[in-house]
Amino acid sequence: MITAGMSCQLIHYTHEEHDKFFEVCKNFNFIIVRCNPGQIKADGGDQQKFDDGMREMRKAGIQVWPSPDVMEKMGAKDALCKVATLNIGLEDTLAYYSPEEFAAGFKKTMAFQPRVIKQNRGSSGEGIWIIKLAEGNYCKEYGERSCEDGEVLKLMEANDNHEETHTVAEFIEFCVSGRSDKSGEWTSKGVGKYLEGGKEAGGQLVDQRFCPRIVEGGISAVGGTGSIYTYYGPEEASFKTLTENFLQKDLPKVMPSLELAEEPVPLWWTTDFILASPEGTPKEEEKWIVGEFNCSCVGISRCLAAYCKDDTSNASFDDIIEEDKAE
Template identity: 80%
Template sequence: MGSGASSEMKPGQVSEATMEELTAALEGLSPEERQRIKDALGAVSTADPCPGPVDCSSLSVVVTDYNGLLPQPAEPKFKGALCQIYVRSQPYGGSDKSSNGHRYDSIPFANGMIGAGMSCQLIHYVQEEHDKFFEVCKNFDFIIVRCNPGQIKADGGDQGKFDTSMKLIRKAGIQVWPSPDVMEKMGAKDALCKVATMNIGLEDTLAYYSEEDFATGFKKTMAFQPRVIKQNRGSSGEGIWIIKLKAANYCATFGERSCEGDEVLTLFEANDNHEEEHTVAEFIEFCVSGRTDESGTWTSKGVGKYLEGGKDAGGQIVDQRFCPRIVEGELRYNQIGDAVVGIIHKKPKEGGISAVGGTGSIYTYYEADEPKFASLTENFLKTDLPLIMPALGLAEEPVPLWWTTDFILASPEGTATADEKWIVGEFNCSCVGISKCLAAYCKEDTPNATYDDISAEDKAEANKYGTLMGTKALGIMEASMASKK
């Protein structure tokens, strides 16, 4: 604040102040501070709280309208909310926002619930109103969380505090999709170890939580065959390394030998397909301690320290067999509950290994019933999917409402299609977007983007997803109610 009368003006005094007093208060501000107040006033919502059966009037409304939202049912079967966050420090409220302040794909989610006979009110988490927000949440039967990872922190909040309160909501019997436990355990890289004995896993997938275990285990696995080392905290391929021995002097049987510290590794990082060479000792040092004199010089954008904080803080490294046919691409299954709604083949650019977005990879889209993937789809849905949540320690939780599974082909070339083995590379249920709605998010060249900018064709497809989500959500709610009787 400036040094003038403004420092004496309290928020509760504004309504009682004279025009002269308000003017004096403003004159005490610097030009920059006056502009910030002007900008803030311009951003004040003109909308009422989202209509519906639950009174949300105690919460701040940060949006300007509810464009596209269907009327709430007069007598809903269940009362729900879709939780979003508007990042006040970022343009447009975050890179996933429409110009009215909602997440760009919120409407199909909410309308899907409404179409199934349930209410779904759009609310925003404001960290200064934490306690009030969760008091309101207690009045819902289910909450759909659509806050992108990192956004709560970016808005000045505490993700851990939010998660703790959301866990209490879940413990009270209110459904949370996805719950913090589901996001954490499905998103953790050691989930690959927990499904290792399934058809979609590799039995030689290992997880390390200490420096000693990592150094010993990695030297042994690396001596046997090319490996993929994955940190737990990274995103978009950062900290995922495809590693080969430069000398290619692999042993014939596992455990026959362990690598020496001075053996040279050829490493490719999945976020940008760049290549580096380091010794075994340097790589271990980078993974454990980051950039030090002992780790050599790195061109990676990452900082290493993959075990920092220990297991409870997400410090872990996963060690998995390298599947050479990754160069042919990977499959992403888009899923609503236990149903596949679309398949994307992501092929790396020529000469690349990773198909992470932004690396020049080529995407090909298929329907859920694509014949060439029929064997994988059937085996995954019927055999492995029912086992996944219990294997991850989530037996009491439903399969996520909207999530993805990435598969890599592990079979050697020449394997018959019906006999191919596809393994899981990653599960993701942390605010997966609906790509058909991308026209509704603001960016530099479309700062006023709205739900109306989505084409009729894409809107119909997104609404189809929403309808299926509503059906699956209603099934979860009815099953939950039945179990309480």
């Protein structure tokens, strides 16, 4: 955009200067939001107040990318359920919003095949669990049986790939109530309580089939990045089925499926795909499914030096090397 002649200014939002920030925003033609969900709240601010401010900008004719509604609905884990019937979805993807739904649904899906359970609020893989039955005694048909509370699960959390062993009842208790006398001992960095606050507060869990070919890697459809990747054009024969199904058939249906029919696709976003077909499937019959959509704060590898983490709390734009700044 700068190369195209636009004046692009980096402005920081601090909740203590909320009103001043939005007064400054009125001087721009459009705003690109670069803030992960949870960062404002973690700093002591109010995410809802910030989102409402951005909605007011749109009402005033100032475009915002992504808008709060797009960020919320596209970034929510239950977006995977809403695209379940598209070529890029899996029809046995379920969403749970209450403890009762989760306990009943999970026991049934877990008895059938390995699963991936994803919390809605986490990032970087925290609260995303790959789960298998320790005994491997899966039923042949979905619904043929449900797991008992005492059956043992092997779990791996995606944020650091650490493994844990718990009973079905302990896992459900951790997901619903966090650490308690009934949840056993957990080494996860997370606190559980994934349904806390209910649906309105983002409390939800998504239950998706585990696709073992994830170990082969995934494919990302990227709307802008600073990373170094191997790029394939839409004509690449190896991924012809994926690109045709996604770009030609499903892409026009994605935003309506997410209840965002009046919104364009985000300015900057990614879609991660996982190969769901078993080994030996002909290329033309392969099924690639969405693992997640991301439009909230897509990472720019050239700027990672400025990313504040627990061990780099004072990181800033000045920590980016000049070569990367120039690029």
